Amino acid sequence: MSGAGYAFVDDVTSDIHFRAHAASLEELFGAAAEALLALTLEDPRAVAAKQREAVHLEEPSLELLLLRFLNELVFLRDARGLLLRVSSLAIRELDGAWRLEGALEGEILERGRHRLASEVKAATPHGLRVSRGAAGWEAEITLDV
Amino acid sequence: MTAPAALRPIGPALFELPIGFGPGMRVPVRVFGTEKLVSEFDDQVFVQAANVATLPGIVGASLCMPDAHWGYGFPIGGVAAMDPEKGVISPGGIGFDINCGMRLVRTDLCWRDVRPRLRELVDRLAERVPAGVGARGFLHVDRREFHELMHEGAGWAVRRGFGLEEDLERTESRGCFAGADPEYVSERAIERGLPQIGTLGSGNHYLEIQVLRDEHVFDRDLARAFGLTLPEQVVVMFHCGSRGFGHQIATDYVQSFLRDMPTKFGLSVVDRELACAPFASAEGRAYFAAMCCAANMSFANRQVILHRIREVFSDVFGRDPEALGIRSVYDVAHNTARLEDIPTDTGVRRLLVHRKGATRALPPGHPDLPAVFRETGQPVIIGGSMETGSHLLAGTAGSVASFYSSAHGSGRTMSRNRARRQVHGRDVQRRMEERGILVRAASISGLAEEAGFAYKDVDAVAEAVEQAGLSRRVAHLLPVGNVKG
Numbered sequence: 001m002s003g004a005g006y007a008f009v010d011d012v013t014s015d016i017h018f019r020a021h022a023a024s025l026e027e028l029f030g031a032a033a034e035a036l037l038a039l040t041l042e043d044p045r046a047v048a049a050k051q052r053e054a055v056h057l058e059e060p061s062l063e064l065l066l067l068r069f070l071n072e073l074v075f076l077r078d079a080r081g082l083l084l085r086v087s088s089l090a091i092r093e094l095d096g097a098w099r100l101e102g103a104l105e106g107e108i109l110e111r112g113r114h115r116l117a118s119e120v121k122a123a124t125p126h127g128l129r130v131s132r133g134a135a136g137w138e139a140e141i142t143l144d145v
Numbered sequence: 146m147t148a149p150a151a152l153r154p155i156g157p158a159l160f161e162l163p164i165g166f167g168p169g170m171r172v173p174v175r176v177f178g179t180e181k182l183v184s185e186f187d188d189q190v191f192v193q194a195a196n197v198a199t200l201p202g203i204v205g206a207s208l209c210m211p212d213a214h215w216g217y218g219f220p221i222g223g224v225a226a227m228d229p230e231k232g233v234i235s236p237g238g239i240g241f242d243i244n245c246g247m248r249l250v251r252t253d254l255c256w257r258d259v260r261p262r263l264r265e266l267v268d269r270l271a272e273r274v275p276a277g278v279g280a281r282g283f284l285h286v287d288r289r290e291f292h293e294l295m296h297e298g299a300g301w302a303v304r305r306g307f308g309l310e311e312d313l314e315r316t317e318s319r320g321c322f323a324g325a326d327p328e329y330v331s332e333r334a335i336e337r338g339l340p341q342i343g344t345l346g347s348g349n350h351y352l353e354i355q356v357l358r359d360e361h362v363f364d365r366d367l368a369r370a371f372g373l374t375l376p377e378q379v380v381v382m383f384h385c386g387s388r389g390f391g392h393q394i395a396t397d398y399v400q401s402f403l404r405d406m407p408t409k410f411g412l413s414v415v416d417r418e419l420a421c422a423p424f425a426s427a428e429g430r431a432y433f434a435a436m437c438c439a440a441n442m443s444f445a446n447r448q449v450i451l452h453r454i455r456e457v458f459s460d461v462f463g464r465d466p467e468a469l470g471i472r473s474v475y476d477v478a479h480n481t482a483r484l485e486d487i488p489t490d491t492g493v494r495r496l497l498v499h500r501k502g503a504t505r506a507l508p509p510g511h512p513d514l515p516a517v518f519r520e521t522g523q524p525v526i527i528g529g530s531m532e533t534g535s536h537l538l539a540g541t542a543g544s545v546a547s548f549y550s551s552a553h554g555s556g557r558t559m560s561r562n563r564a565r566r567q568v569h570g571r572d573v574q575r576r577m578e579e580r581g582i583l584v585r586a587a588s589i590s591g592l593a594e595e596a597g598f599a600y601k602d603v604d605a606v607a608e609a610v611e612q613a614g615l616s617r618r619v620a621h622l623l624p625v626g627n628v629k630g
Contacts, residue, residue: 064400067403077279078279078389111277116278116587118278118594119277119279121241121392144240144392
């Protein structure tokens, strides 16, 4: 994931806003997943690749796809206790819909071993943007914390 | 952060932005607050409140409470009433944490009783009311029971033995919103919510042991009526909501409204975060029914937490909760939309009142109040930062100007990122302990985000709602022990 990354922005007073950038769409979604993990744990590097989850999503726009993808990660954290990052992804447009398929990897959250930071409630449509510029793909998203 | 030039005073602690301040406004914006508080609002609060004023079916004005701050979609501290026939329902006007709310509990204990046992109490509360990411409650319910809980709210918890019948009388709408229908709730939401009953959450959610000092009583008669009569009386206040269950319901419906708004509803809004559906549509009704389920889960969650508090106090002091006088003062919802009968220029109308980071505040004599509060007005709880304390107030006749609403907290002034850069959580913890406030936190960085300097002055917010005539101050409660998510 060279060249991909994210930065938190001082913006919405009550929530957390971040920008992600990457050369490819798949790396962009991966960087957004890393940002979510970095908000969840004090040390996101402590998450080991112990189990895999398949992911298949479809939405009418790229922005809604990113929103749905991050909310899928939030759901898996709450419902199954899973802390996940991207293992492999493929994103393509087909018949006017954007489809994401791939695999996530990570492990079950262990209170005590994992140092907890924030519990993101949801990714929101506030300031949501996915765009392609000269330097590659960029996204902005706001998380409700 | 300066208020727009178009903002003009129209009453005590009340300002107005006229139609025309923003494009497409159907009603003006009205801002409750002192000149100082309003001048310190985020610029975006005014823009967001003006955006809300464009929504179809909005009645009267788009309102901001004195603790308003920039949220997503609606400002937090925003109130909007919609015509149920012509208007919309918007998840962004309610918030992801549906029925995030506050409960205040009184005890017969004084500070001298609690002081020697404070560390034990805070430790035991932190253990029995799990907080932070991934917290799971001690209560295991199956899907059938969860369905009952969605219908019954706090009453379900009392029926299961987690509380007293009188707790319900002291909960907004007896802890149950009519209109809940689990048919409109996704399996994913239930899966997220099942393990979380009796958990506190994270972010600005907390459970506090507080002390009421004599010099902090503003209205002795009302304080007595609310059960606050002892010198240096100890109370417990906690703030939490519908947990992942409500978050998932909001997420499901925001995502589907975003897909359906332009095509199915023919609606266009000035900002995507105002995603909404006509209240009279099948989709709008479905969200309302699901939102009521989340509100009821939240009431049940706070009821179970009250039960845990009773258990912990009983264990630590070796007396049963009744002998310790542990009784609910009141439980208020913050993030809801409800059908309410509201007096307007054209008579009393049934309106869909969205409150996002705002508290209902019924005045004395209101027919929806239980007998116990008929003369006092509804208790209103304004939660401050974990360093500065909180306020107890009572609804007053002037709250008709705000669709019977009041402020809910002190309101952030600083982003979480900036707060984290300015101070380390360990330093906040040490500073608080030096001031006599014992803290147990699931997240140390979360403590930095919730430092007192990241919030408005809660005393100024309480004073402003009193000046505006929305509520009357009863007491200021100071923290001595805090459990944080």
